[in-house]
Amino acid sequence: MPPTLRERTVLPPQDPADLVRFARGLSDAEPAARAKLIGPDGSQIDIPDDLYAVLRDVVSALSQGMAISIAPHNTMLTTQEAADLLNISRPTLVRLLADGEIPHTMRGRHRRVLLRDILDYTERTRTERRTTLDEMAADTEDDGLYEATIEARPTR
Numbered sequence: 001m002p003p004t005l006r007e008r009t010v011l012p013p014q015d016p017a018d019l020v021r022f023a024r025g026l027s028d029a030e031p032a033a034r035a036k037l038i039g040p041d042g043s044q045i046d047i048p049d050d051l052y053a054v055l056r057d058v059v060s061a062l063s064q065g066m067a068i069s070i071a072p073h074n075t076m077l078t079t080q081e082a083a084d085l086l087n088i089s090r091p092t093l094v095r096l097l098a099d100g101e102i103p104h105t106m107r108g109r110h111r112r113v114l115l116r117d118i119l120d121y122t123e124r125t126r127t128e129r130r131t132t133l134d135e136m137a138a139d140t141e142d143d144g145l146y147e148a149t150i151e152a153r154p155t156r
Helices: 017-029 049-063 079-086 090-098 116-144
Strands: 007-011 035-038 044-047 068-070 105-107 109-112
Touching: 035 049, 044 049, 049 068, 079 090, 079 109, 090 109, 109 116
Parallel strands: none
Antiparallel strands: 007 068, 035 044, 105 109
């Protein structure tokens, strides 16, 4: 039977010196043909490159004093948890839910949001912002505004 996936948060250690040395060693190390996980009993398992990159990021973040949360994509969040992830207020999130920007479900009188829907919204808005900025830069270039100079006025 596979282990149950659960959400958990890993806090940085009180004395991060060992972790800092480990993180420095990871960043300085030459990439091997294939990373391996070696258990206490000596058993070895090859680690896929993507997972190795995630582990490096986790160690780096912990060594810098940041906490790391690990959660499956199907984790249900409260509106406050979702708002915290998006770095917006809870009322703003509720408005996004009401407008249909982010899917949600109702549990009684309480809204619940899937973590994957929050991550999808984040990626979708990031892509929309990037596209809009690219269009604005192209319009500015087409209008020749990059060549326009503004004379600086003395401030004093």
